[in-house]
Amino acid sequence: MPLPRPLSHSSISMYGECPQRYKFKYVDNLPEKPKYFFSFGRSMHETLEFFYGVKTLPPPSLEEMLSFYKEHWISEGYRDQDQEAEYFQNGKAILASYYRRHIATFSIPCFVEYDFKMDVDGVPVTGKVDRIDRLPDGKLCVLDYKTGKALAAGRVLEDSQLTMYQLACETLLGSEVGRLVFYHLPTHREYAAGRRPQALVDDLRSRIQKTAESIELGRFDPKPAERICHWCDYRAICPVFTGKMPSEADELASLIDKYGELESRLTQENQDAAKLKAAILDILRRKGYVRAFGARYEVQRTGAEKFDFPTANKKKVLHALKDAGLYEKVLAPSAPLIGKLLSDPSTDPELGAALKELGCRVELSELKITPL
Numbered sequence: 230m231p232l233p234r235p236l237s238h239s240s241i242s243m244y245g246e247c248p249q250r251y252k253f254k255y256v257d258n259l260p261e262k263p264k265y266f267f268s269f270g271r272s273m274h275e276t277l278e279f280f281y282g283v284k285t286l287p288p289p290s291l292e293e294m295l296s297f298y299k300e301h302w303i304s305e306g307y308r309d310q311d312q313e314a315e316y317f318q319n320g321k322a323i324l325a326s327y328y329r330r331h332i333a334t335f336s337i338p339c340f341v342e343y344d345f346k347m348d349v350d351g352v353p354v355t356g357k358v359d360r361i362d363r364l365p366d367g368k369l370c371v372l373d374y375k376t377g378k379a380l381a382a383g384r385v386l387e388d389s390q391l392t393m394y395q396l397a398c399e400t401l402l403g404s405e406v407g408r409l410v411f412y413h414l415p416t417h418r419e420y421a422a423g424r425r426p427q428a429l430v431d432d433l434r435s436r437i438q439k440t441a442e443s444i445e446l447g448r449f450d451p452k453p454a455e456r457i458c459h460w461c462d463y464r465a466i467c468p469v470f471t472g473k474m475p476s477e478a479d480e481l482a483s484l485i486d487k488y489g490e491l492e493s494r495l496t497q498e499n500q501d502a503a504k505l506k507a508a509i510l511d512i513l514r515r516k517g518y519v520r521a522f523g524a525r526y527e528v529q530r531t532g533a534e535k536f537d538f539p540t541a542n543k544k545k546v547l548h549a550l551k552d553a554g555l556y557e558k559v560l561a562p563s564a565p566l567i568g569k570l571l572s573d574p575s576t577d578p579e580l581g582a583a584l585k586e587l588g589c590r591v592e593l594s595e596l597k598i599t600p601l
């Protein structure tokens with residue numbers, strides 16, 4: 230099956246935590262219930278987007294910022310009014326304190342809520358970066374706001390969300406990233422790291438590839454874990470909790486279908502590869518090249534000639550062999566068997582000449598392809 234939608238950091242994480250949950254949400258399109266912590270996070274992010282989103286100085290005043298917060302407050306998902314009021318006041322206090330800390334050094338960022346779409350080795354990937362600033366040395370500073378619990382020490386050094394943002398910014402904006410930051414709003418603590426090493430970027434690329442491959446193969450086994458299932462909206466329909474885990478017969482049927490789909494894809498791809506090979510060989514032959522280059526691969530043509538008999542001449546070959554009394558000696562009028570006979574010094578030269586007349590030289594070309 231094709232990917233139901235481009236991958237994002239959160240959908241990759243969800244697939245990693247529980248493929249069945251990913252399926253419910255992105256393949257079956259069953260919406261999750263609103264959650265107060267997502268609503269709170271969005272209210273805070275949108276207010277900071279308003280604060281930093283000015284095109285020219287001056288920035289909004291504190292009153293303007295707080296009034297935006299109030300007008301755009303997202304109420305969904307709170308347990309009751311008391312919980313909502315508590316979060317609203319808490320958010321207001323955090324924003325006021327954020328304003329006081331940062332207004333003196335305010336500058337207009339390069340991007341606020343930067344939406345990106347990129348292709349990672351053939352897999353479409355999307356996301357949104359909260360803020361991108363320009364550092365004094367010209368490199369980019371990528372910043373993500375956090376509104377939840379305090380962050381574990383060291384998380385900023387390897388969290389794949391920031392790695393993905395680095396990859397997106399460098400791929401799409403053409404500038405090197407120099408700093409990656411998680412800004413924890415409730416404590417105003419900045420967790421900063423330098424540019425990710427290539428090994429972490431490569432790990433992420435391979436995770437993106439593997440996730441896309443597994444989704445395309447329809448692998449959606451549930452992965453129950455107390456910490457994840459507790460917050461999962463799909464418990465009521467999840468096979469783990471409804472006791473409807475697929476039987477062995479269902480599993481076999483699903484394996485057969487997946488195998489069949491894979492085989493059909495392979496057959497189609499082999500046919501496509503054969504056509505490309507023939508087209509390349511044709512050009513190489515016409516140009517007289519034995520080697521040529523693409524951007525990522527090189528090809529080498531190895532040629533050989535073999536002696537063969539056209540089908541129309543096979544009867545004549547048999548007659549010639551019969552007349553020479555060699556019909557029993559040669560099992561079939563195939564080129565290799567007759568070639569052996571021709572190389573035998575005791576074979577009558579006249580017969581040899583007659584057989585050579587009936588055959589022809591056939592050119593065999595092989596193509597070897599290797600990555601550059």
Ligand code: SF4
Nearest residue numbers: 247451453458461467
């Ligand atoms: S309840 Fe648990 S196992 Fe089932 S879909 Fe949700 S996270 Fe996965």
